[in-house]
Amino acid sequence: MASRTAALAAVALGVLGVGVAARLRWPDSGPTLDCAPESVRIRPDGVATCGEGAVPTGAQALALGRRLDLNSATEEELALLPGVGRSLARSLVEAREEQGGFKRWEDVDAVRGVGAAKLQTLQAATSLGAPPDAGPVW
Numbered sequence: 001m002a003s004r005t006a007a008l009a010a011v012a013l014g015v016l017g018v019g020v021a022a023r024l025r026w027p028d029s030g031p032t033l034d035c036a037p038e039s040v041r042i043r044p045d046g047v048a049t050c051g052e053g054a055v056p057t058g059a060q061a062l063a064l065g066r067r068l069d070l071n072s073a074t075e076e077e078l079a080l081l082p083g084v085g086r087s088l089a090r091s092l093v094e095a096r097e098e099q100g101g102f103k104r105w106e107d108v109d110a111v112r113g114v115g116a117a118k119l120q121t122l123q124a125a126t127s128l129g130a131p132p133d134a135g136p137v138w
Contacts, residue, residue: 040064062125070108070126071101081125088113102128 033040033050041053042060056064058077068077070092078089088111095102095111102108105128109119 037064037066068126069129070122071096071129073126078126081121083118083121088118104128 033048035050039050040048040056041051042056043049043051043053048056048060048064056066058068058074059080061068062077062080068081070078075086075089075093078084078092079086081089084092091111091113092108095107099107105119105123108114108122108128114122
């Protein structure tokens with residue numbers, strides 16, 4: 001019985017040791033780049049940098065935690081948002097074109113397929129006419 005307890009204790013200590021080692025080597029949650037999110041640019045090779053490059057748009061902006069402009073985002077970009085999908089993205093683009101752009105969130109809420117939950121998602125991930133770097137997505 002004592003040998004079984006000793007073996008279980010050794011296994012438990014081993015698992016604890018692996019957990020501590022993994023935690024010490026885990027990536028830092030701090031920002032990788034030393035510039036503000038709105039200063040991030042994408043080099044021609046696709047790497048994000050604080051230096052020269054293009055302003056991130058669409059999927060790149062979303063990956064960097066930036067908002068999309070609901071009045072200029074493409075159907076493909078909108079479909080990348082959680083819970084939106086192709087059908088709703090298409091409806092949003094069609095409604096935007098019919099209205100000449102969304103001016104108020106009530107205009108967005110009136111689009112078929114947009115309910116309270118989807119509207120909250122859109123408000124968190126997009127802006128109405130503001131620059132794409134208007135703040136973090138979540």
